[in-house]
Structures are given as C-alpha cells and as structure tokens.
Amino acid sequence: xxxxxxxxxxxxxxxxxxxxxAVDNVDCDDHDPARFPGAPELCDxxxxxxxxxxxxxxxxxxxxxxxxxxxxxxxxxxxxxxxLCPPSGVLVGNDxxxxxxxxxxxxxxxxxxxxxxxxxxVDEDEATWVYMxxxxxxVGAEPAILTCEPVEGYVDATxxxxxxxxxxxxxxxxxxxxxxxxxxxxxxAEPDPEPxxxxxxxxxxxIPEGLIGGACGGCAAGPTPWLGTLTSWVARRPR
Numbered sequence: 148x149x150x151x152x153x154x155x156x157x158x159x160x161x162x163x164x165x166x167x168x169a170v171d172n173v174d175c176d177d178h179d180p181a182r183f184p185g186a187p188e189l190c191d192x193x194x195x196x197x198x199x200x201x202x203x204x205x206x207x208x209x210x211x212x213x214x215x216x217x218x219x220x221x222x223x224x225x226x227x228x229x230x231l232c233p234p235s236g237v238l239v240g241n242d243x244x245x246x247x248x249x250x251x252x253x254x255x256x257x258x259x260x261x262x263x264x265x266x267x268x269v270d271e272d273e274a275t276w277v278y279m280x281x282x283x284x285x286v287g288a289e290p291a292i293l294t295c296e297p298v299e300g301y302v303d304a305t306x307x308x309x310x311x312x313x314x315x316x317x318x319x320x321x322x323x324x325x326x327x328x329x330x331x332x333x334x335x336a337e338p339d340p341e342p343x344x345x346x347x348x349x350x351x352x353x354i355p356e357g358l359i360g361g362a363c364g365g366c367a368a369g370p371t372p373w374l375g376t377l378t379s380w381v382a383r384r385p386r
Contacts (some may be wrong), residue, residue, distance in 0.1 A: 149311065165180040167179075168254070169183035173197070174197065182195050187377075189270065190232035202233070209211075210231045211229075212229045212236030213225040213226075213236050213239070214245070215236055215242070215248055216236045217242075217244075219250075220239065221240070221245075221251035221252055222237045222242055223240060223242040238319075242265065250262070255270070256272040258270045269293065274293045275295075276292070276293055277302060278301060278370060280302045280307070281310045281311060282312055284307065284314075286304045286305065286306065286318075287301060287304060287310065288305060288308075288310040304317075307331065309331075316330075322336065323335070324336070359364060
C-alpha cells in the first residue's frame with residue numbers, strides 16, 4: 148500500500164505501530180510504547196522522550212545516597228552526595244551487614260544465629276522466648292532469652308512471682324489466710340468463715356428473733372426447743 152501511494156504521488160498515511168499515540172514520523176521508536184515525544188525521561192540510558200538527549204533531568208543531578216556494597220537495596224555508613232542518574236547508591240540506609248545481601252532491614256530473621264533484619268535481635272522470627280526457672284516448678288521468670296533450641300534451666304511459661312519457692316507459681320493452690328500468694332494472682336485466699344454453731348442438724352431449730360441468742364443464736368435439745376422458752380416468757384408477762 149505504501150509503495151502504491153509513493154508511486155502515484157499520494158502521501159502515505161502515518162502509522163502508529165506501538166499504539167503510544169505518536170505516529171512513526173515523529174516517534175523515535177515506533178515499536179516501543181514507552182518511547183515517544185513527551186514521555187517521561189527515565190534513568191535507563193535510553194532517550195525515552197525522543198528529544199535526542201539521554202537521561203536528562205530538570206531537577207538536581209546529585210543527591211544524598213548510601214553506598215550499597217552487596218546490592219540488596221539497603222546501604223550503610225554515612226549518606227553521600229552522589230549522582231542520581233545513573234544512581235551511585237541507594238536512598239535507604241541502616242544495613243547492618245553490607246557484605247551480605249540476605250541481611251538488611253525487613254529481611255526474615257530465621258534460626259541462623261544472625262540478626263538478619265538489623266533490629267538488634269537474633270532469630271526472633273522463629274526463635275522462642277524462654278524464662279529462667281530457678282525453683283524447677285515449670286514456671287519461669289526474668290531473665291529471658293530468645294533461642295531456637297531448648298536451654299537447660301529455662302521454660303517457656305512465665306509470671307512466677309517467687310522463683311525461689313516451687314510451691315509458688317501461677318496455677319498453684321493458694322493456702323487461705325497464710326499471707327502468701329501461692330498462685331501469683333496478687334491476692335491471698337480468704338479463709339472459710341468460722342462456723343457460728345447452733346443451727347445445724349434436723350433436731351436443732353433456731354431460736355426466734357428477739358429471744359435468747361437472736362434468730363440463730365443457739366440450739367437446745369428436742370424437736371422444738373424454743374417452744375418451752377416462749378411459753379415461759381408468755382407466762383411471765385405482766386397482765
């Protein structure tokens with residue numbers, strides 16, 4: 148079609164083969180939709196905006212960056228004023244080991260004996276906190292350590308309020324009224340109330356309110372011991 152148009156002197160219709168909106172007579176690469184006049188100029192050693200200049204920028208050409216020796220995207224040391232295009236460093240620092248690409252902030256910290264995520268803790272993603280159990284009751288207290296392996300003398304249960312006495316720990320039986328908090332709940336169990344006496348048993352009826360001992364002040368023998376007391380009191384009333 149193009150040959151026929153040229154042969155007969157008819158102007159050929161411009162094409163846009165990559166569909167980026169720029170026809171082939173102005174598009175510097177009509178097979179790459181990321182390259183056309185007005186496209187953002189990327190720092191990729193390519194003339195993205197078809198102006199004949201590669202990687203130009205209207206902004207600053209240098210900026211503070213951290214050297215990244217291991218190429219993991221996290222730098223170390225002190226930020227320096229380095230070229231931005233192409234980048235000579237990275238914008239994020241705090242890499243605690245810039246010789247190991249597996250070690251940087253945000254990395255998974257497994258059981259390898261390393262602080263892989265640079266947070267000051269070792270193996271915390273897979274390790275377990277265990278607590279010193281000085282009295283051997285199965286419940287520990289501080290100090291605690293983070294470990295991937297069992298440690299002798301340490302357990303994973305905590306909150307022992309007295310780690311020198313094996314009878315004192317959460318879940319222990321609290322002895323009432325001994326001023327000791329055996330179960331570590333912050334309280335000493337109250338003793339059972341003392342029996343008041345006088346009102347127990349089938350043959351022991353309470354004395355009526357207002358008579359000797361009050362409503363439950365004592366008991367006397369017999370099925371209704373208060374009846375005789377009531378009769379005597381009535382007999383002594385003035386008439």
